[in-house]
Amino acid sequence: MxxxxxxxxxxxxxxxxxxxxxxxxxxxxxxxxxxxxxxxxxxxxxxxxxxxxxxxxxxxxxxxxxxxxxxxxxxxxxxxxxxxxxxxxxxxxxxxxxxxxxxxxxxxxxxxxxxxxxxxxxxxxxxxxxxxxxxxxxxxxxxxxxxDEGFTPHFDGTDSFGGTIVHPQHWPAGLDTAGKKVVVIGSGATAVTLVPSLAVDAEHVTMLQRSPTYIASLPSRDRAINRLRRLVGPRIAYRVARAKNVAFSISTYQLSQRRPEIVKKYLRRAQERRLPAGYDIDTHFTPSYGPWDQRMCLVPDGDLFRAIRHGTASIVTDRIARFTETGLELESGATLDADVIVTATGLxxxxxxxxxxxxxxxxxxxxxxxxxxxxxxxxxxxxxxxxxxxxxxxxxxxxxxxxxxxxxxxxxxxxxxxxxxxxxxxxxxxxxxxxxxxxxxxxxxxxxxxxxxxxxxxxxxxxxxxxxxxxxxxxxxxxxxxxx
Incomplete structure (x- = not known):
């Protein structure tokens, strides 16, 4: 014993x-x-x-x-x-x-x-x-x-698809998307991160969403804080940056909850400046819920908008009817060809x-x-x-x-x-x-x-x-x- x-x-x-x-x-x-x-x-x-x-x-x-x-x-x-x-x-x-x-x-x-x-x-x-x-x-x-597993809803016909299906939580180390047609299913933080990254080398990337998400652009670098760090050192600059960013996030959230129309207008104007003229913002970037009722997605330096403007990425707002041998058939009757389908469908x-x-x-x-x-x-x-x-x-x-x-x-x-x-x-x-x-x-x-x-x-x-x-x-x- x-x-x-x-x-x-x-x-x-x-x-x-x-x-x-x-x-x-x-x-x-x-x-x-x-x-x-x-x-x-x-x-x-x-x-x-x-x-x-x-x-x-x-x-x-x-x-x-x-x-x-x-x-x-x-x-x-x-x-x-x-x-x-x-x-x-x-x-x-x-x-x-x-x-x-x-x-x-x-x-x-x-x-x-x-x-x-x-x-x-x-x-x-x-x-x-x-x-x-x-x-x-x-x-x-x-x-x-x-x-050990991400969330993937049931889709009809996945067995018939001749390409590769991958969930972001289990990304294969050797997956090569260069020169290929890629469809990313989803509209959350993972999808808006993947699309501009894949669009660098892929033939084209389509973000397929059932409904839009609020997406805001922020600078990837805080130049003022970087300058302050050189002047006063990392610890003081870090404290200042934390206080500034906490105040900004709290005020943005409170304004979103109390005056959502102001935030909606601000986001729309920012998107109009970054997207091609006449882009259908109502369909692809205007959710049915209020800002911060769900988590707002951030894109550094507007990389998603830039990929759309350059034509290397696009957004389709529709529902999936079934997978086909060559891609996806949508409920609207439209089809999307794909070599790789990424199911960024959640956790x-x-x-x-x-x-x-x-x-x-x-x-x-x-x-x-x-x-x-x-x-x-x-x-x-x-x-x-x-x-x-x-x-x-x-x-x-x-x-x-x-x-x-x-x-x-x-x-x-x-x-x-x-x-x-x-x-x-x-x-x-x-x-x-x-x-x-x-x-x-x-x-x-x-x-x-x-x-x-x-x-x-x-x-x-x-x-x-x-x-x-x-x-x-x-x-x-x-x-x-x-x-x-």
Whole structure:
């Protein structure tokens, strides 16, 4: 009989992507002597920025806010490509020694909390082997979508197509689109990134969308901040850039929600300047919903509009009737010839990496739980998770969650308490979806996620300034948090 006790750490972080590396940095800065480990299911760190390898992959947020609060982004590009972001995350991990704390190839499948023992027992698969660790806190930095598969709706006739069909989440390393006709199905951030990138070498690229998305152009370089960096150094320039860009994103979002017609007019005028004269903006660039009801797509330096203007790319707004041997037949009766079809049709969401949670032997049904401050679960002790903003950079929220977690640990150290758990005892509280966002990939999976509540602290806020007050400076003791 094997009587060896499982390895124990104070904090077990799940996921070595942007959130996980940031959480580890905050933790070891605040508590240098505290033990922790990171379990990562893949064989390398970087998360999203290592997984996605499709042409032109980049951020749709500026790097002054997608970057960590504690580490200035010093690149010239404000809208950076995937490899540059991956280098940034890797350098952050290496410089702080965080990469030595990562256990690769560990897929966490189960986590069991024991109140008498005040600890989590976490089970992970490593190939054919089962690995068990225990921890005082469990910190899920898993993002919210599935890494092993993207979303592809059913299309009739895919077996008859004689070319190549590829999903961006699984882009083949050797795929050559030079000189070929390419159709990209979709209208979201991935599609508007792929189209101008593929159009450089392809014979022609068509973006086929069922309905339009709001698309805005931003400069890829912030020349004022680059000049300021040379004058005052990277740290001060970074703080100025973050403050400026946070203020811009918040004001844009608020204006979109309160005066959407103003934003619509501004976007349309900008598109008219960049697109060919007489272009059908009503059909291809005018959504049926309001600005920022879904995430707005950004194109650096107007690259998508430029490809359309030069004739190397085009947009078709229609629905697919079926795949054919040579391309696509549309419901309008039109056809599109293609050698390669890219299904940029979205993501599948997955809460906490699919980990099965139990508390004192009772399985946790995520749809029956409430999210506390958008970062903990009601009734689940010593558990923290990161879900970023849908209307701003993900890392803004990830940094705040990590800071709050460190404040929580410091408070418990001072009082000698070993457990904290949010509890809802307000009978008047009503529930609502965790994410108030109309994007299709969100709506398809919301029923599998925890709920939000009708009032604080059970609402998942999407206001960075509000969260700065609540998470960075707000009190830790409230009516919902129980310590023991």
């Amino acid at each position: 094997n009587t060896t006790a499982p390895e124990h750490v104070d904090v077990l972080i799940v996921g070595a992507g942007l959130s996980g590396i940031g959480a580890a940095h905050h933790l070891q800065e605040a508590f240098p002597g505290r033990s922790y480990a990171i379990l990562e299911s893949r064989e390398t760190l970087g998360g999203t920025w290592d997984l996605f390898r499709y042409p032109g992959v980049r951020s749709d947020s500026d790097m002054q806010t997608l970057g960590y609060r504690f580490r200035p982004w010093t690149g010239d590009q404000a809208i950076a490509d995937g490899p540059a972001i991956l280098d940034y995350v890797r350098d952050t991990a290496a410089d702080a020694g965080i990469d030595r704390r990562i256990r690769y190839g560990h897929k966490v499948v189960r986590a069991e909390w024991s109140t008498p023992e005040r600890r989590w027992t976490v089970t992970a698969r490593r190939g054919d082997e089962t690995v068990t660790l225990t921890s005082r806190f469990l910190y899920a930095c898993t993002g919210y979508y599935r890494y 599948n969401l997955l809460a906490f990496g699919g980990i099965d949670l139990t508390v004192d032997g009772n399985p946790v049904s995520l749809p029956d739980t409430l999210a506390y401050k958008g970062m903990m679960l009601g009734g689940v002790p010593n558990f923290v998770f990161t879900i970023g903003y849908t209307n701003a950079s993900w890392t803004l929220k990830a940094d705040l969650v990590a800071e709050y977690f460190c404040r929580l640990l410091a408070r418990m150290d001072r009082t000698g308490e070993s457990m904290c758990v949010p509890v809802n005892d307000d009978p008047a509280l009503t529930t609502r979806p965790l994410l108030d966002f109309e994007a299709g990939y969100v709506q398809r999976s919301l029923h599998l996620f925890p709920k939000a509540g009708s009032r604080a602290p059970w609402r998942l806020g999407m206001s960075y300034l509000h969260d700065v007050v609540t998470l960075r400076h707000g009190r830790l003791d409230d009516d919902a948090m129980r310590f023991g």
